[in-house]
Amino acid sequence: MLDAASPHQTAGLLDLVLAGCVLVGVVVSLFGRSRRAQAMAFLCLGVFMTFVWMRLGSVDVALAEAGIGTGLLSALLVHVAAGERAGRRGGSVDDSTTRDDRVMRAGRDARGSGIPRGDRGGRGDHGGRGDPGGRTARAGRAVTGLLAGGVVAVTAVSVWTGARHRLPGWEGEVGERLPGGVSHEVTGVLLDFRAYDTLLESAVLMVAGFVVLALGRDGAPATGPAFGGGGSATASWLVRLCAPVLLVLGAWLLFAGSSSPGGAFQSGAVLAGLLILLRIAGVRTGRFDAAWLRPLLVLGVVVFALAAALGPLAGGAWLSWGPGWAFAAILTVETCLTVGIAAGLYLLYLGLANPVTARSDR
Amino acid sequence: MTVLDLYLLLGAGIALAGLMRLLLVSDRFARLIAMNVLGVGSLALLLALAARSAPVDPVLSALVITGLVITVAFTGVGAVLIRRIEGEERGGEP
Numbered sequence: 001m002l003d004a005a006s007p008h009q010t011a012g013l014l015d016l017v018l019a020g021c022v023l024v025g026v027v028v029s030l031f032g033r034s035r036r037a038q039a040m041a042f043l044c045l046g047v048f049m050t051f052v053w054m055r056l057g058s059v060d061v062a063l064a065e066a067g068i069g070t071g072l073l074s075a076l077l078v079h080v081a082a083g084e085r086a087g088r089r090g091g092s093v094d095d096s097t098t099r100d101d102r103v104m105r106a107g108r109d110a111r112g113s114g115i116p117r118g119d120r121g122g123r124g125d126h127g128g129r130g131d132p133g134g135r136t137a138r139a140g141r142a143v144t145g146l147l148a149g150g151v152v153a154v155t156a157v158s159v160w161t162g163a164r165h166r167l168p169g170w171e172g173e174v175g176e177r178l179p180g181g182v183s184h185e186v187t188g189v190l191l192d193f194r195a196y197d198t199l200l201e202s203a204v205l206m207v208a209g210f211v212v213l214a215l216g217r218d219g220a221p222a223t224g225p226a227f228g229g230g231g232s233a234t235a236s237w238l239v240r241l242c243a244p245v246l247l248v249l250g251a252w253l254l255f256a257g258s259s260s261p262g263g264a265f266q267s268g269a270v271l272a273g274l275l276i277l278l279r280i281a282g283v284r285t286g287r288f289d290a291a292w293l294r295p296l297l298v299l300g301v302v303v304f305a306l307a308a309a310l311g312p313l314a315g316g317a318w319l320s321w322g323p324g325w326a327f328a329a330i331l332t333v334e335t336c337l338t339v340g341i342a343a344g345l346y347l348l349y350l351g352l353a354n355p356v357t358a359r360s361d362r
Numbered sequence: 363m364t365v366l367d368l369y370l371l372l373g374a375g376i377a378l379a380g381l382m383r384l385l386l387v388s389d390r391f392a393r394l395i396a397m398n399v400l401g402v403g404s405l406a407l408l409l410a411l412a413a414r415s416a417p418v419d420p421v422l423s424a425l426v427i428t429g430l431v432i433t434v435a436f437t438g439v440g441a442v443l444i445r446r447i448e449g450e451e452r453g454g455e456p
Contacts, residue, residue: 006365008364009364010363011368015368019372029395030380030392030395030399035391038391038392038395042395052369056418057413057418058418058423061409061430065430068434077394077395081391145385148381149378149382167415168422185420186423189423190424193421194424197425197428198428205434208439215442215446265427345434345438349438352438352442
């Protein structure tokens with residue numbers, strides 16, 4: 001198990017190996033030859049980053065990274081990368097389609113292999129779009145690149161060299177403003193000290209869910225069979241066996257959040273992962289998806305906004321919890337947020353299945 | 363070099379590599395991955411800064427968790443858009 005390091009001790013072999021793994025993950029995910037390689041490398045990068053977060057001593061962030069970053073994000077990216085091939089295979093019945101696909105693939109490989117657009121001379125011969133700009137565009141690109149690179153390099157270096165000398169000045173205030181009933185600081189910060197941020201953040205996820213719904217066919221999430229036609233019987237059996245365990249894990253993360261690492265986001269990610277696994281395993285979730293996802297999507301934000309309005313009614317400020325009912329309010333908000341986050345994350349995944357289904361129906 | 367230095371440097375390096383790739387590549391999927399790598403780098407910077415105080419700074423940790431959720435939101439929308447655009451391109455060509 002990785003123990004948290006004191007940040008001021010000398011970096012040991014473990015840190016160097018971990019940093020090396022992270023760098024390899026970054027290089028492959030940025031410069032991988034195919035989309036699949038990039039997606040898989042990003043998945044591995046997420047696993048390494050989870051270890052880095054634990055090494056830096058933040059179990060909360062490690063849990064969130066493992067659930068949201070590695071689990072869901074990579075599920076989305078792998079889905080796009082893998083679906084790319086499946087879609088191409090599905091479209092290659094007709095000969096002309098195959099030829100077009102090959103040209104498109106050649107163009108995409110050229111684009112994916114890191115060659116700047118201006119240096120790809122031969123692409124116009126394949127019937128692709130002409131080079132949009134000449135020398136002006138190239139000069140503009142160089143100037144933009146140099147400017148952006150300079151700004152980022154200066155910022156990064158100044159952070160690296162100067163930041164250690166100044167600790168943030170909010171230590172005292174955070175301690176004073178933590179609500180009663182919640183002893184874990186990160187949860188307290190998320191739901192009280194920075195509650196406004198958390199409200200808007202869950203709203204961002206909700207809006208992402210709206211966008212996915214709007215882009216889908218008929219404004220509804222995909223309810224057809226799962227991508228790939230379901231897994232093997234063994235995988236399906238294993239998922240059904242693990243589903244109750246994952247459900248309990250999600251609920252435990254939610255309730256543990258008040259006193260130890262955990263909370264709405266980690267729990268929501270586990271629950272969304274459970275839904276995705278069930279769908280992949282071929283469990284019929286169509287009725288639940290059609291009837292419940294949309295109300296559940298808005299539930300978290302609506303309840304959070306209503307709870308925020310309780311403060312002014314009790315004579316306090318917007319988004320402030322009274323000491324008597326802080327725990328109850330925070331628990332209610334957290335539970336509804338978890339449900340909303342799980343629905344939002346699951347919708348993002350469902351949205352990916354939809355366009356392909358629409359295309360292959362023809 | 364202390365642990366803090368190592369991870370600050372690593373975070374800055376990841377963010378720079380991601381940004382560079384984001385600006386230079388034109389494949390949509392590679393851009394999406396590059397944006398994510400850029401995000402990972404900036405989160406590493408933030409959390410390394412949070413680890414300076416003995417219990418990790420809760421405000422910065424909460425900020426990192428917020429960042430992770432926003433990342434998955436924009437990646438999901440980006441992935442769906444990529445799927446839509448490339449589905450149209452594939453179906454639209456005669």
